[in-house]
Amino acid sequence: xxxxxxxxxxxxxxxxxxxxxxxxxxxxxxxxxxxxxxxxxxxxxxxxxxxxxxxxxxxxxxxxxxxxxxxxxxxxxxxxxxxxxxxxxxxxxxxxxxxxxxxxxxxxxxxxxxxxxxxxxxxxxxxxxxxxxxxxxxxxx
Numbered sequence: 559x560x561x562x563x564x565x566x567x568x569x570x571x572x573x574x575x576x577x578x579x580x581x582x583x584x585x586x587x588x589x590x591x592x593x594x595x596x597x598x599x600x601x602x603x604x605x606x607x608x609x610x611x612x613x614x615x616x617x618x619x620x621x622x623x624x625x626x627x628x629x630x631x632x633x634x635x636x637x638x639x640x641x642x643x644x645x646x647x648x649x650x651x652x653x654x655x656x657x658x659x660x661x662x663x664x665x666x667x668x669x670x671x672x673x674x675x676x677x678x679x680x681x682x683x684x685x686x687x688x689x690x691x692x693x694x695x696x697x698x699x
Contacts, residue, residue, distance in 0.1 A: 563617075571615025571639035572597055574647050579611070582695055596633040600695075607698050609634040615642040619684060624676040628658050635695075638683050650683045651691040 576586045576598055584600040596610030612633035614622050619640050624631065636657050638650040652660075660682035666674040 567617050567642045568615040571642040572613040575613045575637040611635045614638045616640045619680045622678040624661055626673045650688040651694050652688050
């Protein structure tokens with residue numbers, strides 16, 4: 559996949575997640591796209607509840623790369639959007655701890671540089687309790 563195509567997919571997912579969160583009553587601010595950490599910051603009107611969201615956009619059901627160290631996962635919430643550029647995107651809403659608990663670690667001895675890669679397999683995020691689970695944000699208010 560070329561870079562431009564993956565950027566457009568990521569942007570589509572990001573804006574779709576922001577739209578959905580806004581519809582649910584959250585004030586949503588997009589961060590700088592190349593910054594480390596959250597892609598979105600959300601707050602209630604009183605700004606007494608504030609949380610970060612990591613958005614991952616995919617063109618199809620596929621693994622989600624998480625880097626090489628779970629310490630770098632900073633966002634409170636993760637929204638994984640598949641079919642991001644279609645008329646029917648599907649989102650999976652996960653807490654950071656769920657992402658950490660369900661991720662897969664490769665064997666570092668089998669990599670060229672001796673580091674482990676970490677990712678979420680589709681079966682880890684594509685579950686009924688995460689699928690279109692926008693209601694999970696209601697419990698924050």
